[in-house]
Amino acid sequence: MSRIEIDAGDLEEVTLTHDEAVLMRGLCAEAVEALGEADLSTQAAMATVELLGCRLPERLVAALLSFRCTGSSSGGLLVRNVPVDERLPATPADGYLPDWRTVGIATAAQLMVMSHLGDVIGYADEKHGRVVQDVAPIAGAENYQENSGSAYLELHTENGFHPHKPDFLSLLCLRPDHDRTGRTLTGTVQRVHSRLSESCVRTLRQPLFRIQFSSSFAQLGSSGYSEPVAVLSGPVDDPELTADFHAMEPMTDEARRALDELEAVLTPSLSSVVLDTGSLLVVDNWRAVHGRTGFTARHDGTDRWLRRCFVVADLRRSRGARRAGSRVLAPLTTILADRSTGPAATPLAGVTGSVSAR
Numbered sequence: 313m314s315r316i317e318i319d320a321g322d323l324e325e326v327t328l329t330h331d332e333a334v335l336m337r338g339l340c341a342e343a344v345e346a347l348g349e350a351d352l353s354t355q356a357a358m359a360t361v362e363l364l365g366c367r368l369p370e371r372l373v374a375a376l377l378s379f380r381c382t383g384s385s386s387g388g389l390l391v392r393n394v395p396v397d398e399r400l401p402a403t404p405a406d407g408y409l410p411d412w413r414t415v416g417i418a419t420a421a422q423l424m425v426m427s428h429l430g431d432v433i434g435y436a437d438e439k440h441g442r443v444v445q446d447v448a449p450i451a452g453a454e455n456y457q458e459n460s461g462s463a464y465l466e467l468h469t470e471n472g473f474h475p476h477k478p479d480f481l482s483l484l485c486l487r488p489d490h491d492r493t494g495r496t497l498t499g500t501v502q503r504v505h506s507r508l509s510e511s512c513v514r515t516l517r518q519p520l521f522r523i524q525f526s527s528s529f530a531q532l533g534s535s536g537y538s539e540p541v542a543v544l545s546g547p548v549d550d551p552e553l554t555a556d557f558h559a560m561e562p563m564t565d566e567a568r569r570a571l572d573e574l575e576a577v578l579t580p581s582l583s584s585v586v587l588d589t590g591s592l593l594v595v596d597n598w599r600a601v602h603g604r605t606g607f608t609a610r611h612d613g614t615d616r617w618l619r620r621c622f623v624v625a626d627l628r629r630s631r632g633a634r635r636a637g638s639r640v641l642a643p644l645t646t647i648l649a650d651r652s653t654g655p656a657a658t659p660l661a662g663v664t665g666s667v668s669a670r
């Protein structure tokens with residue numbers, strides 16, 4: 313899609329040196345060995361990964377800590393030269409890799425990096441609750457506003473409708489698209505705040521917007537929309553941002569105009585990158601929105617393939633929404649029902665699967 317033409321600022325990045333990458337690959341191999349047949353979505357598996365992650369190269373840890381605490385102007389941090397498996401399986405045509413161990417090095421690398429930003433979680437509603445998910449184009453889904461599509465993916469906050477939305481997400485590239493047109497985009501309001509009109513900012517700070525649940529989270533009996541939310545919150549010069557230019561519904565005409573103004577101002581300010589094999593992009597899901605330009609898939613096993621992982625800053629806040637010892641959040645409908653009727657009257661439902669995810 314030619315709509316995103318201006319690259320206003322680079323993504324902040326750190327490139328691992330050869331020695332750093334070798335050290336990290338060794339830690340990943342240790343993790344794969346230690347995990348064995350473990351279910352990755354358990355607290356025990358994460359503890360194994362986190363302990364090994366304490367030994368990541370100091371320069372990388374310092375960059376992650378700084379990003380976690382102070383953010384970046386693009387809302388992203390790009391880490392290049394992350395170790396991935398030397399022989400990669402085919403890009404999963406249905407968006408599900410059968411066994412994480414076939415990309416064990418990449419999986420461990422991503423989990424270790426993310427463990428410096430928070431606590432890794434998965435959602436039962438999404439991709440079978442996996443804590444590392446496959447992002448690959450699915451035949452027939454080309455125009456979906458989901459990560460299984462290949463058309464332009466509108467800017468969005470990840471799971472902005474969810475009471476436990478991720479604080480950070482990461483995308484680790486195993487394969488870029490053939491034509492290298494699929495650019496991952498990030499944008500923050502911090503960069504463009506002074507270009508927004510006063511009335512726009514005032515409106516965006518009011519709870520005049522609701523977000524439609526992604527199809528995987530909307531189940532029978534749910535309203536399918538978040539409670540009304542504000543798009544902007546927090547400090548004036550470095551606001552937090554919850555937006556989705558596809559799934560967000562302004563509730564008044566004024567709110568519609570403000571959201572349109574935000575999109576018009578934000579779009580030319582975006583940072584973008586064609587992720588390469590071994591490039592890992594971390595996105596601050598409170599300060600930044602992200603999206604992706606379009607690309608063409610061949611569906612021959614060599615298509616673009618990213619792996620995605622989420623963290624929350626404080627795992628304890630979702631205690632009532634997870635089974636003990638699990639990192640997987642219960643279905644959204646269960647969480648919302650428990651919120652309206654009081655704490656966990658019903659046992660948390662198990663992991664259910666759905667293919668769609670933004």
Ligand SMILES: O=C(O)CCC(=O)C(=O)O
Pocket residue numbers: 447459465470483495496497602603604618620669670
């Ligand atoms: O494909 C990309 O670069 C971004 C996809 C995305 O937004 C996601 O998986 O959350």
Ligand SMILES: [Fe+2]
Pocket residue numbers: 468470602670
């Ligand atoms: Fe996304």
